[in-house]
Structure formats: C-alpha cells, structure tokens
Amino acid sequence: MTDTHLITGAHAITIIVLLCVALFLLLWILTVLSRISRQLAQSSAKPVRTATAASGSPPANDPTPNSDFDRFIAEDPARLQLTKKEQAAAYRTWRKKQGLTWNT
Secondary structure (H helix, E strand, C coil), rough: CCCCCCCCCHHHHHHHHHHHHHHHHHHHHHHHHHHHHHHHHHHHHCCCCHHHHHHHCCCCCCCCCCCHHHHHHHHHHHHHHCCHHHHHHHHHHHHHHHCCCCCC
16 A cells, blocks of 8 residues: 655655745735835825926916917907917917017
C-alpha cells in the first residue's frame, strides 16, 4: 500500500513559498488601497475649484468688459446681431482703427 496523499518536502516548500507570495500581495494591495483612501480624504477636504476659478476669468455676468472683443461689442450692442463672418470683419476693422493690430 502506497501513500499518495502525503506531502513531500519539496511540495511543502512550494506551498509555503506560494503562501508567502500570496500574503505579500495581500499586504501590498492593502497598502495601495489605504494610500488611495488617504488621498481621497485629503482631496475631499480641499475646496473644489471650478473652471472659471481655475482659469481666473470672471463670471459671464460681470458688467466690465475685459477683452478687446468685449469692448468692441460694448460700444455697439447691435453688433451681436451680425453674422459671425460680419462680426469678424467689423472686429478686424475696429482693431485696425484702435491700433491693436500687429501689422502697420
């Protein structure tokens, strides 16, 4: 009668090594997950920056024009009724009159 269910020394070492590798992987995953959890907790404590706050541009309802195009429209609000092509042509002419173009 032969014992086929017994674990040999080589098999025992293999099982121990595999268990150690599995334990190491579980500890590594736990470390990564705790680091992610800490980062999420820190980021939730920070104030959320909106797109306008990030870009530094004022909100759209700000009455002061801050770009050349805003000034162009503010001078004559009827220019908003023009097509985009007509607006662009009128804006180029306006910039030329204002001396805002690169070419002279």
